[in-house]
Amino acid sequence: QNDSPVLGYSMKERVALNSLKANLDNPFLNKVWIGSHCFTNTSQWFGVRCNSNGLVIEIALENMGLKGDLRSNAFITFTELSVLSFKNNSLSGNLVIDFSFNRKLTLVDLSGNLFSGQIPISLVVIPVLEALFLQGNSLITGSIPAFNQSSLENFNVSNNNLCGPIPKTRALQSFGHDSYDGNPGLCGPPTSMACNSNGNDTAEHGDKTDHKSFLGSLLHIVKDYLYVIEFVFLIVIILLFVLYYNKSRKLKKMMNEYKERGEIKHEKSEDDQLVIAEVGGDQRSRPFGNNNLNTRPIGNNNLNTSGQERRKLVFVADNYGQGSNSTFEMSDLLKASAEGLGQGTFGNCYKAMMEGKPVVVVKRLRNLKPMTDEEFTKQLLQIANQKHPNLLPILAYYNNKDERLLLYKYVEKGNLFDRLHGKRGKGDRIPFRWGGRLNVARGVARAMECLHLNTNFLVPHGNLKSTNVLLDSDENALVSDYGLASLISVAAQRTVCYRSPEYQFAKRVSKKSDVWSYGCLLLELLTGKVGVYTAPPGVSGVDLCTWVHRAIREEWTAEIFDGEIAVNRRSAVPGMLRLLEIALHCVEKLPEKRPEMSEVVRQVEEIQFKDQSEDEDDLSLERSYTDDSISTIASGKAGDDHNRK
Numbered sequence: 187q188n189d190s191p192v193l194g195y196s197m198k199e200r201v202a203l204n205s206l207k208a209n210l211d212n213p214f215l216n217k218v219w220i221g222s223h224c225f226t227n228t229s230q231w232f233g234v235r236c237n238s239n240g241l242v243i244e245i246a247l248e249n250m251g252l253k254g255d256l257r258s259n260a261f262i263t264f265t266e267l268s269v270l271s272f273k274n275n276s277l278s279g280n281l282v283i284d285f286s287f288n289r290k291l292t293l294v295d296l297s298g299n300l301f302s303g304q305i306p307i308s309l310v311v312i313p314v315l316e317a318l319f320l321q322g323n324s325l326i327t328g329s330i331p332a333f334n335q336s337s338l339e340n341f342n343v344s345n346n347n348l349c350g351p352i353p354k355t356r357a358l359q360s361f362g363h364d365s366y367d368g369n370p371g372l373c374g375p376p377t378s379m380a381c382n383s384n385g386n387d388t389a390e391h392g393d394k395t396d397h398k399s400f401l402g403s404l405l406h407i408v409k410d411y412l413y414v415i416e417f418v419f420l421i422v423i424i425l426l427f428v429l430y431y432n433k434s435r436k437l438k439k440m441m442n443e444y445k446e447r448g449e450i451k452h453e454k455s456e457d458d459q460l461v462i463a464e465v466g467g468d469q470r471s472r473p474f475g476n477n478n479l480n481t482r483p484i485g486n487n488n489l490n491t492s493g494q495e496r497r498k499l500v501f502v503a504d505n506y507g508q509g510s511n512s513t514f515e516m517s518d519l520l521k522a523s524a525e526g527l528g529q530g531t532f533g534n535c536y537k538a539m540m541e542g543k544p545v546v547v548v549k550r551l552r553n554l555k556p557m558t559d560e561e562f563t564k565q566l567l568q569i570a571n572q573k574h575p576n577l578l579p580i581l582a583y584y585n586n587k588d589e590r591l592l593l594y595k596y597v598e599k600g601n602l603f604d605r606l607h608g609k610r611g612k613g614d615r616i617p618f619r620w621g622g623r624l625n626v627a628r629g630v631a632r633a634m635e636c637l638h639l640n641t642n643f644l645v646p647h648g649n650l651k652s653t654n655v656l657l658d659s660d661e662n663a664l665v666s667d668y669g670l671a672s673l674i675s676v677a678a679q680r681t682v683c684y685r686s687p688e689y690q691f692a693k694r695v696s697k698k699s700d701v702w703s704y705g706c707l708l709l710e711l712l713t714g715k716v717g718v719y720t721a722p723p724g725v726s727g728v729d730l731c732t733w734v735h736r737a738i739r740e741e742w743t744a745e746i747f748d749g750e751i752a753v754n755r756r757s758a759v760p761g762m763l764r765l766l767e768i769a770l771h772c773v774e775k776l777p778e779k780r781p782e783m784s785e786v787v788r789q790v791e792e793i794q795f796k797d798q799s800e801d802e803d804d805l806s807l808e809r810s811y812t813d814d815s816i817s818t819i820a821s822g823k824a825g826d827d828h829n830r831k
């Protein structure tokens with residue numbers, strides 16, 4: 187198979203790519219898929235990436251209006267393929283693709299097409315599959331195969347025509363109903379549609395697409411429900427009785443404990459649980475819950491983790507837990523209106539608004555690795571003890587056996603991703619100029635240096651990206667989510683953003699992978715382009731490293747910098763070029779070639795910012811970009827691959 191060492195690519199893969207090209211017959215691909223598709227780790231073919239052996243590891247052709255179908259054997263040659271994405275095209279035909287030779291696939295995204303047929307069974311046996319997106323094809327039918335890879339972190343088959351019960355595998359049951367919504371024939375948890383007694387969905391077999399048959403089967407459900415309703419009622423009564431019995435027993439025990447310590451004040455159950463509505467499509471405000479925990483804020487840095495303390499909000503930030511306005515209790519939080527902010531790697535985030543209290547953000551942690559309460563508290567306090575003006579402090583945490591929450595101040599100006607990419611092309615966008623971006627680059631570098639230098643911490647950030655950089659009222663950077671990668675399972679860590687090349691092998695985050703992420707963040711700041719790994723659903727991004735290297739190599743130099751900073755012209759160009767050089771140094775393929783964060787801070791701080799008003803009318807932009815400076819960067823720091831041409 188591997189004829190790559192001699193040629194720099196595999197001949198078989200070349201034949202397969204050419205056959206894919208012929209099959210898709212897309213004018214753009216026909217034009218640009220020429221020459222060698224790989225030369226060791228360099229690919230000039232749009233959407234194709236190769237590894238150092240010249241084998242294809244990624245085919246990503248997204249949002250290109252591609253038509254036609256994908257042959258069943260289209261990918262069997264690509265044994266090293268890790269990422270396959272055709273999202274948001276118009277591909278059709280039966281999805282009988284054979285993936286059994288693609289044992290290294292981590293991401294398959296065929297969402298937003300017109301595929302029909304069943305979910306390929308060969309995907310079930312891919313041991314490292316982390317993400318499968320098939321949503322929005324409308325025509326995919328049949329049942330969901332029993333995916334159960336422990337690596338599977340993202341799964342979405344919504345808005346198709348799937349049917350039958352959702353297999354009760356651990357992996358499939360771990361996703362929310364939104365991964366399955368829009369399939370009228372699917373039943374069983376996590377959907378709210380019950381399956382009938384034959385194990386089939388209540389809407390009969392989902393292959394039937396017409397609404398009439400669906401309505402007919404709905405009547406059938408109602409009939410079935412009438413039969414089981416008495417039984418359910420009986421079960422509920424028994425459960426309530428058992429719950430009541432348990433609760434009163436625990437209450438008695440707790441009262442006795444309090445009595446023994448002469449501390450009895452309130453009568454509350456230990457079992458009171460926090461209930462927070464999950465984030466759904468509907469992001470309207472709603473109350474967090476109506477439980478009434480007996481909680482009170484404790485003083486600053488009160489780190490007592492006894493059983494009683496565990497059920498309270500523990501305030502860990504400076505200036506919290508003392509001032510009358512800033513303090514609040516879990517009961518205030520439970521009464522707050524909550525607005526979903528998003529679903530991230532570490533859990534869901536909510537904005538909580540309490541009457542007369544500061545607005546806070548609650549992060550409900552999930553995917554935590556197994557650890558005792560004490561271990562959790564210890565690690566969390568290590569994170570909370572990181573103090574730096576560019577790190578978003580943790581205000582408080584809540585550690586209960588079923589629920590672990592982190593609380594942060596709500597940062598009004600939102601995140602860097604929205605600042606960079608939001609409202610583009612709209613009249614109300616406030617331009618994000620060079621000075622502001624340089625300030626953010628500096629702030630983030632300092633925050634990362636602080637994390638890397640603190641010998642008591644020594645946990646890398648692990649998930650640096652533009653949505654984890656928040657902007658305070660003066661647009662200073664506040665890095666968030668630092669250290670949380672150390673709390674989550676290794677499987678969940680695989681979803682971290684901006685995967686560095688060595689991450690593919692080591693599967694662990696490190697200081698050097700943080701440096702890589704910082705370099706990618708700089709490229710996002712400089713180009714104003716959405717990175718492929720940070721792109722939210724429905725937005726396509728580019729692989730920033732590949733794109734910038736290619737732009738330098740092919741001398742599209744005037745296109746590298748975002749138009750909004752390009753207007754700063756003469757005064758800014760040397761600084762922009764220097765920052766680009768630093769970014770390219772940070773994204774060196776070999777981790778040992780990347781600089782330490784303290785070196786990066788020194789270099790970024792050396793960049794001088796001159797008042798841009800000096801040269802507002804300067805029209806020498808083109809000249810600035812076509813001078814020798816960019817080619818110097820290309821031949822110096824940007825790595826070997828762009829020197830080859």
Ligand SMILES: Nc1ncnc2c1ncn2[C@@H]1O[C@H](COP(=O)(O)OP(=O)(O)OP(=O)(O)O)[C@@H](O)[C@H]1O
Binds near residue numbers: 656667
């Ligand atoms: N303290 C905060 N103030 C304002 N917005 C916040 C705050 N914390 C998080 N956000 C925003 O809430 C959204 C969800 O955040 P969250 O950290 O859960 O996910 P993420 O950053 O998109 O992904 P990940 O979990 O991988 O970091 C993001 O847009 C983030 O910028």
